[in-house]
Amino acid sequence: MFLLAPLWSVLLINLGFVAMFFEARSGALPRWALVFPVLYFGGYYAVAIYQHLAVNHTIETASAPVSHLKFDPDNTAIESDYGNEEVSHDLLVFCGVARAIEPIYGHDLALVFKRDPSCSAAPASRFSTNLGEMPRHSLTMDRCIVKTRESYNGPVLKISSPYRPGTAEGSSEIIVTASDGSQATIENGSYPALSWFPMPMIGCALQDSPSAWVCDAAFARTRIPMLQPKDGVTGPAIAVANVLGLTRQPL
Incomplete structure (x- = not known):
């Protein structure tokens, strides 16, 4: 201005x-x-x-959300929309989820993200952007996550934050949809102060x-965000992990 x-x-x-x-x-x-x-x-x-x-x-x-979804972290992939990429990252890195996917042509060809068990770099030192070193929970920027293109036909758990016209400022929600169609809704957003x-x-x-x-x-x-981060894990990821019965695992 x-x-x-x-x-x-x-x-x-x-x-x-x-x-x-x-x-x-x-x-x-x-x-x-x-x-x-x-x-x-x-x-x-x-x-x-x-x-x-x-x-x-x-x-x-x-x-906390009372809905708990049935989820197998070893055999179910996580698919999130763009706004929840950090949730997928933290579930993959901190909570023991085996894979996250990003469909390219349906699920016939997808980007599959997996944690590299041989990578020992601390989370804060694994990210970089064009703006220099900057911590960010990202599937594509984390050097300890392996990305491949392959066909995936297994069960998928979806995480999304749909846009709803007329929603009050600072209010949103995360919808978690299990492979069997059951859903849990997590209130997200922020409070003014x-x-x-x-x-x-x-x-x-x-x-x-x-x-x-x-x-x-x-x-x-x-x-002030409703969902607070803890121990290096983003607040929304903690809330989704609670719904799925997951806990933070040591790196």
Whole structure:
């Protein structure tokens, strides 16, 4: 955006309250002016801490999926859509699943991914992208996963996150479909909470349909994922593993 306009309100408002605090302390402003920066920062962080604690409590007390699907990790392949590739990767690497597949022409010809048992590299050192070394749970970038093209006619468990029009922001779901057609649905998404640094965003934008200027003033929020990672495994993969009765295995 032009001259980073959204950031000016963040810098100027925060610096203004900081300057007010020191000027009131030094006597350049009346002592009672201290109340404004104290209320601004104190009130902000009181609300931020409350929101983060509430979100963490909601995540910790959220009930795990009650549906458990029949799954044989040695003889059933996992097939995921693009958005759940990391789930397939973590089930393959950390949870003992034998193979993941990516169909090319149906299942008559598929990319089959298997973990290389001879590879001893630590997970964080096995990934690379064009942007340099960057950890990412990816079937195609993990150097310890072997990829072949072959025919696969065995049972398949599918993991998908279908797009649903009208879904609320931060809300989604993961659908796990077993080879016998049974399904389990896992709620995914995120909860909003104030960021740990006050970021008042104030400005106007021109919108279409109908054409009009729309102005807004609010504090920026961060989004905390419902499914939290643990021990190097992504949150969605942990949730799917629970549905399938899988546990994390030592590398």
